[in-house]
Amino acid sequence: MKRQVPLVLVLLFGLFMIFQYFVPHESSEWVYEFLLDWIYIIGIFALALGIWSLYVVSVDKVKTRKHDWGYSYVTLAGLFGMILFGFTARHGDEWGWYLIFVACVLLTVIMSVQAMAARINKGLPLGLAGLFLLGAVLIAVFDDTWSFYFYTQEGLQSTMFRAFFDYIMMPILATIFSLLAFFIASAAYRAFRARNLLASLLLIAALIVMMRFFPYFGENVGEFIARVSSWLMNVPNLAAQRAIIIGVGLGIVATALKVILGIERGYMGKG
Amino acid sequence: MTNIGVILTLIVIFGGLLWLLVRSISGREVDRRIIFLFIFVSVAAPIIFQITFKERATPVVEALFANIDGLPAGSKVLISFDFDPAMAPEVQPMANAMSRHCLEKGHKIVFMSLWATGQSLMTTTLSRVILPEFPEKVNGVDYVNVGYKAGNEGVLNVIVSDFKKMFPTDVNGVPLDSTQLFRDIRSCADLDLIIALGGGRPGPKEWVLFVGDPADVPVGVGVAAVVAPQLYPYFPQQIVGILGGVKGAAEYEQLLIATHDRFVDMETPGIDMMGPQTLAHVVIMAFIVIGNIAFFRSRSKGGSK
Numbered sequence: 281m282k283r284q285v286p287l288v289l290v291l292l293f294g295l296f297m298i299f300q301y302f303v304p305h306e307s308s309e310w311v312y313e314f315l316l317d318w319i320y321i322i323g324i325f326a327l328a329l330g331i332w333s334l335y336v337v338s339v340d341k342v343k344t345r346k347h348d349w350g351y352s353y354v355t356l357a358g359l360f361g362m363i364l365f366g367f368t369a370r371h372g373d374e375w376g377w378y379l380i381f382v383a384c385v386l387l388t389v390i391m392s393v394q395a396m397a398a399r400i401n402k403g404l405p406l407g408l409a410g411l412f413l414l415g416a417v418l419i420a421v422f423d424d425t426w427s428f429y430f431y432t433q434e435g436l437q438s439t440m441f442r443a444f445f446d447y448i449m450m451p452i453l454a455t456i457f458s459l460l461a462f463f464i465a466s467a468a469y470r471a472f473r474a475r476n477l478l479a480s481l482l483l484i485a486a487l488i489v490m491m492r493f494f495p496y497f498g499e500n501v502g503e504f505i506a507r508v509s510s511w512l513m514n515v516p517n518l519a520a521q522r523a524i525i526i527g528v529g530l531g532i533v534a535t536a537l538k539v540i541l542g543i544e545r546g547y548m549g550k551g
Numbered sequence: 552m553t554n555i556g557v558i559l560t561l562i563v564i565f566g567g568l569l570w571l572l573v574r575s576i577s578g579r580e581v582d583r584r585i586i587f588l589f590i591f592v593s594v595a596a597p598i599i600f601q602i603t604f605k606e607r608a609t610p611v612v613e614a615l616f617a618n619i620d621g622l623p624a625g626s627k628v629l630i631s632f633d634f635d636p637a638m639a640p641e642v643q644p645m646a647n648a649m650s651r652h653c654l655e656k657g658h659k660i661v662f663m664s665l666w667a668t669g670q671s672l673m674t675t676t677l678s679r680v681i682l683p684e685f686p687e688k689v690n691g692v693d694y695v696n697v698g699y700k701a702g703n704e705g706v707l708n709v710i711v712s713d714f715k716k717m718f719p720t721d722v723n724g725v726p727l728d729s730t731q732l733f734r735d736i737r738s739c740a741d742l743d744l745i746i747a748l749g750g751g752r753p754g755p756k757e758w759v760l761f762v763g764d765p766a767d768v769p770v771g772v773g774v775a776a777v778v779a780p781q782l783y784p785y786f787p788q789q790i791v792g793i794l795g796g797v798k799g800a801a802e803y804e805q806l807l808i809a810t811h812d813r814f815v816d817m818e819t820p821g822i823d824m825m826g827p828q829t830l831a832h833v834v835i836m837a838f839i840v841i842g843n844i845a846f847f848r849s850r851s852k853g854g855s856k
Contacts, residue, residue, distance in 0.1 A: 309712065312708075313709060313716070316702070316705045316708060316709060319702055319705045320701060320702055320705075323701055323702070441671075442671075442674075445636075445671050446675075449636055450636035450639060452636075453635060453636040453637035453639075454636060454637060454639065454640050456637065457637040457638075457640075458640075461590055461594065461831055462586075462587045462590050462591075464835065465586050465587075465589070465590045465831070465834065465835045465838055466583045466586045466587065468835050468838060468839050468842070469581060469583075469586055469838040469839065469841070469842040470842065472839045472842060472843075473842060473843055473846045474843055474846070474847075475846075483839065483843070486839075487836060487839065490832050490835065490836050491836070493798065493825075493828065493829050493832045493833075494829065494832070494833060495604040495605065495829065502607075506607070506609070510609070510610070513780060513783055514783060517780050517783060518783050518784055521780065521781055521783060521784045522784045525784060
């Protein structure tokens, strides 16, 4: 029964979603949109589950003193800090007790991790966590220099949220992406070698496509390189990309049929 | 200062490359730390000395520019910010340039995002480009920011037939029905152009598959450079133009400056970034050549490599 019910549900809904695409009737579209709403419901639960999972994994790292366990505190502080900054914004120029409120919330999280990770004497961190939580709640109730904003423009314009997004998250992600330049250069030097005919063709094509970036070739040579580069992108590249797209499309259809017909059951886990 | 900078940079880089070439001819490999140093210099020097190059627009960029330019004033353009900060240095300049172009031509813009991180990047474009440069444009009349909606392709599947079902209000909670811009928009079919910015999933490809084709709305895209070759199969039938990476952004900025006097002094991050990118490409090309010289040299000596 535990296996049959999911298989039947997948078969029913899978077949419905296929046939619905070809039935342009209002009721068919209503059912389709009703089913789409379930994506959000499941997504919200998945998000909550993801946050809880991250919390548990981090606590486990601290508890077992795994390699770099100290960074788990940073991870959780970042997670809860950004959630907090996204949902709160100050009214004017006064900070009031806001920063103390943030500190209280983060200390509550840290103390709760300490309590969960501790093998003995859980009482002290638990008591401190409760105390900090009480402090945060009192500040939230009585401090009127800031407010909670749930998913609005005000929340996104919050000074702290913008500062963390603009000056921490953006540079970090851009830096990681930029590091590629160094590794690509090193890899190109070591791997891009004319070992055989195919490697030579790839090498020449790559050099021509890159050469179109060079602005000092002059009008005629530049025009020629641009034309050859466009041909490479529009003919060989296009043919290969189309083959990949068609292949992937057929693969998706085959996998979907396998799932709908119950041949592929990986989504049900080991059980 | 700039000329001296250019000369100094070229001497240092090409002198160094020549030295590496001589070493390679004598059969010695280049240490990866030396490669890293060259890339660092080739990226840093153009930033310090503000070395820029004039861009020539490619047909894929020209096509999108011409499409936006050719739309009649009052056309409705949707710009979707489906990217994160990692892609922002490449894609945000495109977003800024195309937003400027659309507003200058009198088009109405609907801003939205399928990525949670896109919401903040959209706010950046609004606060740093639209509000200071187009103070005469009115929120709700000339542009509307409907914000981010979770659901990926599910969102597209709904807005293709009913936009307000998925976005009943704008990001500030104002009902879309009460905005002037949305009086004539029921679904994506009522839009004149969709510009999908991004490079991941959901992104430009999903916009073509789930909205552009079913609703018969032209789709233009701006993507990270690594994604651009994957979108060529859709051009020009399903995608009206492609801006690929910093070069795409720079070409668009160049076209905008060349055709609109108002934008002569505008910020051009795309063109500015092409200096470091061009020089880095030249250095990478040089290293490929040097690597092959070292390879053939070692092979002629009977080496294993």
